[in-house]
Amino acid sequence: MSGADWLSYSLQDFVMFGPQVFLRLFVRINQDLWPWQLLAVVAAFGIPALFLSQGERARRLAVGLMALAWATSGYGFLVGYFGPINWPATWFGWAFVAQGALLAVAALSGRVPGSRLPVGKFAVLWLLAVSGLPWLAMADSGQWEAVALFGIAPGTTAAAGALVVALIPGPWRWFYLPLLVLWSLFCAAISWVLQTWWLLVTPIATLLLAGAGLWLSPRPARSPD
Amino acid sequence: MANRITRRKFLISSGLAGIALKSPVLFASTPGASSSSPIMRRIPGTDESIPAIGMGTWITFNVGGDTQLVQQRTRVLKTFFDLGGTVVDGSPMYGSAADVMGEALNSLNAHDRIFAATKIWTGDESETRQEAARSSRRWGVERLDLLQVHNLLGWQGHLETLKEMKANGEVRYIGITTSHGRRHREFAQIMEREPLDFVQLTYNVLDREVEDRLLPLARERGIGVIVNRPFQGGSLFRRFQSEPLPDWAGDVGVSNWAEFFLKYIISHPAVTCAIPATSKVEHMKENMGALYGRLPDAAQRKQMADYVRSL
Numbered sequence: 001m002s003g004a005d006w007l008s009y010s011l012q013d014f015v016m017f018g019p020q021v022f023l024r025l026f027v028r029i030n031q032d033l034w035p036w037q038l039l040a041v042v043a044a045f046g047i048p049a050l051f052l053s054q055g056e057r058a059r060r061l062a063v064g065l066m067a068l069a070w071a072t073s074g075y076g077f078l079v080g081y082f083g084p085i086n087w088p089a090t091w092f093g094w095a096f097v098a099q100g101a102l103l104a105v106a107a108l109s110g111r112v113p114g115s116r117l118p119v120g121k122f123a124v125l126w127l128l129a130v131s132g133l134p135w136l137a138m139a140d141s142g143q144w145e146a147v148a149l150f151g152i153a154p155g156t157t158a159a160a161g162a163l164v165v166a167l168i169p170g171p172w173r174w175f176y177l178p179l180l181v182l183w184s185l186f187c188a189a190i191s192w193v194l195q196t197w198w199l200l201v202t203p204i205a206t207l208l209l210a211g212a213g214l215w216l217s218p219r220p221a222r223s224p225d
Numbered sequence: 226m227a228n229r230i231t232r233r234k235f236l237i238s239s240g241l242a243g244i245a246l247k248s249p250v251l252f253a254s255t256p257g258a259s260s261s262s263p264i265m266r267r268i269p270g271t272d273e274s275i276p277a278i279g280m281g282t283w284i285t286f287n288v289g290g291d292t293q294l295v296q297q298r299t300r301v302l303k304t305f306f307d308l309g310g311t312v313v314d315g316s317p318m319y320g321s322a323a324d325v326m327g328e329a330l331n332s333l334n335a336h337d338r339i340f341a342a343t344k345i346w347t348g349d350e351s352e353t354r355q356e357a358a359r360s361s362r363r364w365g366v367e368r369l370d371l372l373q374v375h376n377l378l379g380w381q382g383h384l385e386t387l388k389e390m391k392a393n394g395e396v397r398y399i400g401i402t403t404s405h406g407r408r409h410r411e412f413a414q415i416m417e418r419e420p421l422d423f424v425q426l427t428y429n430v431l432d433r434e435v436e437d438r439l440l441p442l443a444r445e446r447g448i449g450v451i452v453n454r455p456f457q458g459g460s461l462f463r464r465f466q467s468e469p470l471p472d473w474a475g476d477v478g479v480s481n482w483a484e485f486f487l488k489y490i491i492s493h494p495a496v497t498c499a500i501p502a503t504s505k506v507e508h509m510k511e512n513m514g515a516l517y518g519r520l521p522d523a524a525q526r527k528q529m530a531d532y533v534r535s536l
Contacts, residue, residue: 009405012458016320017287018504024291084289085320 011193017085019194023141025081029152030145033076040151043069044130044160048123054115063107066164069151071100077154092186095179096154099161102175106168113167116218122163125212129160133205139198148202155202158183162206166213173217180210263309263516266497268398268422269447275340277491278516279312280305280509281453281502286315286322286329297504299329304506306338308513314425314451314500315364316344316375317356323363330365341366342423342451344375344402350382357396373400373425377408377415384419391422398422404453406434416442425451428496430489430533432457440495449497452490456501461486468536477525478518483508487515489529492522 030037043065050062074096083090106112113122130150137148150156158180165176184203191200265274285301288294302313315323323343330336343360345353361369372387374380380401387399400423403412416424416439424443428435432454443450456462466482479485483501490499501512521529 013405016284016318018284020504021288021291021294024294025289028291081289085287087320 011189015190015193019196021085022190022194023137023146023196025077026137026141026146026148026153027143029077029081030147033152037149037152040069040149044150048126051113051117051122052119056110059112060107060110063103063112063164066161067100067103067107069157070103070161071097072151073154073157074100077152088186092183099176099179103165106172111168111170111172113164114169114218117167118216121216122167125163125209126160129163129205129209130156133159133202136198136201140196155187155199159202159206159209162210163213166210167217177210180206261517264491264520268449268497275312275498276309276516277498278487278513279310279314279451279498279500281500282313282315282322282326283319283502285502285504286325287320288325289321295325295328298325299332300506301504301509302329303333304509305513306333306335308510309516310513311338312340312342312498312500314342316346317360318346318375323360327363327365336366339366340370342371342373343369344373345383345387346375346378348379350379353383353386354390357390369396371398371400371423372396373402373423375402377401377403377411380415388420400424402426406432409434409439413438413442416446416448421448423449423451423497425453427454428452428490429455429457429461430486430530431461433530440493444495450495452496452499455490455499456486465533465536471532473528477521477529480514481511483511484515485529487512488520489526491515492520492526
């Protein structure tokens with residue numbers, strides 16, 4: 001196809017499903033997983049507690065749980081539920097799994113947010129993400145079963161995860177951020193086409209939280225000279 | 226005075242309308258055609274006729290593994306068949322729609338009621354047969370009735386293979402598609418020199434570019450025409466549903482906007498079939514209402530187009 005042909009396509013032409021089908025993905029995965037998503041809720045509130053404990057082992061465990069959340073939401077929601085109606089979602093699903101693997105490497109090798117992390121601010125932002133964003137899918141669908149939990153729904157997972165990966169010390173954090181940007185653009189495009197306006201908040205929150213993570217990230221100590 | 230029968234009001238009276246459709250006496254019709262029998266169109270160059278209203282599956286049947294929605298779409302398909310439809314159009318591009326159609330056909334045991342039309346959608350021109358076989362498996366039909374090259378993607382290679390497949394009896398009809406008015410010049414060139422059974426293109430009361438060249442060419446070349454996007458992706462309803470139908474709507478066999486839009490299309494002498502898509506049983510009933518009753522003549526078609534433009 002020529003460039004002019006491509007220009008004749010609209011965003012709508014690439015979204016092959018309707019809002020009802022999309023929002024029911026959240027309902028379906030929650031119904032299928034029940035009651036195991038309660039573990040995800042425990043993890044969502046346990047991660048800031050682990051960071052607050054200040055020990056390196058606890059912080060490694062927190063990043064390990066984060067890694068698991070990326071992988072489960074990617075493989076479970078994106079590959080298993082979203083992929084059959086939207087093939088790019090499958091690619092994102094495997095990218096989430098890869099992101100989880102990278103975070104697991106970070107946890108195992110000790111490249112985790114350090115003890116100088118301002119845990120109070122981190123915890124507030126984290127809790128806002130994992131307790132506020134899940135309700136957006138419900139607001140769009142009108143069904144409480146559509147709650148988009150951290151570790152299950154990729155949007156909430158990526159938004160909260162953005163805060164953590166931006167806090168990974170050193171240049172490693174830049175390995176994690178491209179997926180966040182691409183994912184946010186993908187989510188925003190879908191929400192725009194489907195007119196699921198509440199869910200449009202999630203990709204915006206993802207980018208804001210990534211920015212907040214970079215802002216909270218402790219600066220390297222200055223050399224005495 | 227304007228006739229204020231809206232899409233919503235039509236739903237309320239759809240039960241009565243269904244009964245009425247069973248009674249030829251209640252429906253005066255164009256001479257020589259009974260209102261109780263569906264409007265059929267002959268496939269050019271054959272003795273076979275197909276109903277002038279079919280159905281598309283873009284977006285509407287892409288519901289993945291959602292059992293509840295698969296069952297609901299099965300009811301939509303059942304309504305389509307019950308009201309006389311046969312032509313169903315899909316594409317490998319439409320996500321899980323082919324699998325959902327296969328499940329619905331299995332549930333209804335309706336493989337012998339369908340005119341299965343799908344597309345070849347791959348840039349790899351050596352993949353034609355494999356993709357057709359995959360579609361056939363997904364739909365659960367032994368042989369697809371119509372294979373079309375989707376949006377001219379890799380059309381040279383695919384069309385050569387499709388011609389061979391037709392000659393071997395692997396598919397009954399072959400064609401090409403376009404939508405949204407894309408690549409009409411190249412489309413016409415292919416129509417002029419290739420032995421096509423069908424073309425599929427976008428045509429509706431607002432998108433009428435094909436009236437100038439492609440539709441006359443199809444008649445001249447004896448090519449059947451399947452019309453996609455008859456409601457302009459639903460935007461015709463969004464724009465006009467709140468408007469009243471004209472008070473002469475009954476004269477052109479129209480009692481709601483769905484019939485208005487569809488009868489405008491299928492009354493064009495070059496058009497074989499229009500393929501509206503819907504995910505709702507009620508809307509399917511409205512769409513299939515256009516398969517019955519009288520059709521507008523040329524002067525009335527102009528009146529219909531003028532009326533929409535005036536709103």
